[in-house]
Amino acid sequence: EAGVAQSPRYKIIEKRQSVAFWCNPISGHATLYWYQQILGQGPKLLIQFQNNGVVDDSQLPKDRFSAERLKGVDSTLKIQPAKLEDSAVYLCASSEQGFDNSPLHFGNGTRLTVT
């Protein structure tokens, strides 16, 4: 079974620039999550999708972050404009349903550096 795919693996941008990350979940997984992990901290949930609908985006900084999952499969997370404090690893995860106690499976993330 192929795992969660994320790209790019690394990204370096200057502050105020825009950036986008892409995630392809495990085939058949209905639920998709985006997490932000700052160095030395645990992952922080940004947004959760169930198919193509948003379930929870309470911790997403909506003034600069946006995410979509238009066809209920792939997802993109965008930051516009980026700030220095956005430097982090952005992790994507998926699970079969999200409401059935099935575990989350994570990709290896995109490491973003904002200079």
Added chain:
Amino acid sequence: DAKTTQPPSMDCAEGRAANLPCNHSTISGNEYVYWYRQIHSQGPQYIIHGLKNNETNEMASLIITEDRKSSTLILPHATLRDTAVYYCIVRVAFGNQFYFGTGTSLTVIP
């Protein structure tokens, strides 16, 4: 918000059992305990989860106390590849809240 407390770091000798504790004193009756680990530069990896009964799989064992206020993850024969940060997470059954704390950094010593 994280609802668990873990020691920030632990050491374990290679070949010995690693016992990682987690306190979740405010856990509710319908909340599961999950364990993940994260090796440097990789995403978190699922290990095991349970509700009230002890669980075992090919990676580890999960021991949950009778009052469910704490649990222990046991790696029976730790290897150098088990060096990682281990996260204990409490999740509402059929819920979508899946929050990480700061975890325990386990170092397996040769």
